[in-house]
Amino acid sequence: MCDGLVQHVSSKDSLAYFAQRDTSGSRFGTPVTPLDLHETPPPKPQERHSLIKPNMQVSAIRRRGGHLECIKVRWGWSPIWSVGTMPPLTHLPLHLVMRSKVFDPIKHEGRVLVAVEGWYESQEPSSPSQAPHLAYMTSRQSAPIFLAALAQASETPFGCDGLALVTYGDIAHQQQRVLAFSAEDALDWLEPELGWEQAQQLAARLNGAQPHLEPTTKNQRPAQGGL
Template sequence: MCDGLVQHVSSKDSLAYFDQRDTSGGHFGTSLTPVELCVATPPKTQPRHGMIEPNMQVSAIRRRGGRLECIKVRWGWSPIWSVGTMPPLTHLPLHLVMRSKVFDQIKREGRVLVAVDGWYESPEPTAPHPAQRPAYVTSRQSTPIFIAALAQACENPLGCDGLALVTYGDIASQQQRLLAFNAEDALEWLAPDLGWEQAQQLIERMNATPPHLESGVTVQRPAQGGL
């Protein structure tokens, strides 16, 4: 599970990747090419310039009025029905989001993309060596990874604003992966008519060619004091 994002790409640059691709209705139905991921050494820049943890601000891309725009929102969403009773949601399974009525509004109005250089991923609880350090996951290409997310962002925040990353995977084993795209396919997530049936097709196509992760490489995550 992701527990830290590295986001050096600027809002302006992240929008530039869609200049030649954006259409008001998205382009759902094309063949997806899952982003090629690898485990690598994290960037050598100072962590405080790009390292993002839950409860910190993250830049996201959303569609409003047929146009794409960037917003700043806290990583960690507190729905009105959970305020004071549970910690902010940092991750949400796609199947739950698309099938539960409590998420109707945010799945309709709050689908966003988060452009990142990579993320820190904790080992699965069932891993042979649970004390293993988090891995830094990034793209083999020199372009950002676009992660699917849900965000509630109001002009006058009422304490509920925030963002949760969307995951998918094997429900039974509870092994979830981030729903990550390259720029060519990322607009699938922002298609206005995306419903549960289309989301299932999206998962099936993503699972057809699962992301490739090199094994045996772990990295030490920067100390929180440097953020």
């Protein structure tokens, strides 16, 4: 589960990665390019000016009228039916979104991408005697990583507006990971005709394409001043 984002490059700048992409035809069913992720020591404190935590503003990319545009939205979505009864949703499992009709409006109109340099995710200890720690996940490539998300972003700011990252994984053991794309595959998430069976297949292929992540250090903690 993602606990914090590092977003040095704005979504506006990251649109350049899509400039040469031909989106005239759907690529559903084609192999997913492996996203070579690895765990590294947390960024140094002076590099953390773009660390984003829940309830902070995040830059996102969405498709409107056949064009890509950038929006700013809070990380944490408060559906109208949940206001006052539960905290803002920061993550939404793909299988839950697919199964429940309450998410119909946002899953059709609210799919967005969040361009990040990396993110912090909780790592369970290998033994009961060890404390949980935060691992910093990033890509070996210089291009941004694009996280799948759902966002409600009204033309006139509204108290319910916000964004939730989409997760997928082992439902039985509650092991969820963020749905992360390389630039070559990210726009498939924004395709208007993307059906939710196809989205599930996409997540399954990503699960097989991404390498198994092994911690490089144990009980790694961010330097003081981080998360």
